[in-house]
Amino acid sequence: IAQHRGAHNPDTDGNGSVTLTEMQAASAERFARMDANGDGVINAADRQARGAQMFARADANGDGELTAAEMQAAREARKADRPERGERSERRAKRGGDRTERMAQRFAQADTDDSGGLSQAELAAMHEARGERGKRGNRGGKRGGMFLSADANGDQAISRAEFDAAVQARFAKLDSDGNGAISAEEREAHKAERRAARQAKRGERRGQ
Known part of the structure; x- marks a missing residue:
């Protein structure tokens, strides 16, 4: 649910990899921005x-x-x-x-x-x-x-607990070797997968 790039890069210590703690900190800031009325849910x-x-x-x-x-x-x-x-x-x-x-x-x-x-x-x-x-x-x-995957109970709103759970799930998916940190190589591999998936969908639509 949280894509952080550029100025929002969660790699706060600049070592080239992102830990769960770093990702959670960046995601907490993102949740606060998205929760415009401050009621603790995104809807x-x-x-x-x-x-x-x-x-x-x-x-x-x-x-x-x-x-x-x-x-x-x-x-x-x-x-x-x-x-x-x-x-x-x-x-x-x-x-x-x-x-x-x-x-x-x-x-x-x-x-x-x-x-x-x-x-x-x-x-x-x-x-x-x-x-x-x-x-x-x-x-x-x-x-x-992203909204559907995070909205665990299907109430059309994302609570902070649901948001945090989605962040943890995303981290686990990106951390392919399970060493507790997302490396630059793992991020690039994920981007390549997403590009391939988008291209495949474009091909399907053209073939329809």
Whole structure:
């Protein structure tokens, strides 16, 4: 449930490997950020609160709508905060030059009142529609998959106990040699597995 990279790297002592204690400490910070209302669980209310916070930060002129330029500026700011996101975006841009055109089309479709900007409701509807397409494409979505795996009792909320249990399970999966630390090699092996799985799913979708 916790992917930590770049500025959020849990390897606090810089020795190249991550212990369970380091991973738990980084994950505790992540839980606190995700639990926007501080009630001790992560649920739909927190997602809505985080969405409102992100919207307010991106709405540079405070008019209650996000223009395409404001959304692009917000994306650039996130890239600067998380360099690895910028690297992934560059790789995607190289693979598909029509990404900008697709984003423009999505923006136009979401702007149902043709105001030239997206309200919070329009933006939420756009994200929901994209999520539904991901489900139909048999992807489930990374965030959805993580949420489902951590939500042990299926109540659509993740308690701190469930979150901690998911972190321990993830650590055990990544620590393939069971020595109590996740090495750089183990992290790279896991990334390679995930890339292979994504490529296989893409191949399945193309074959349908």
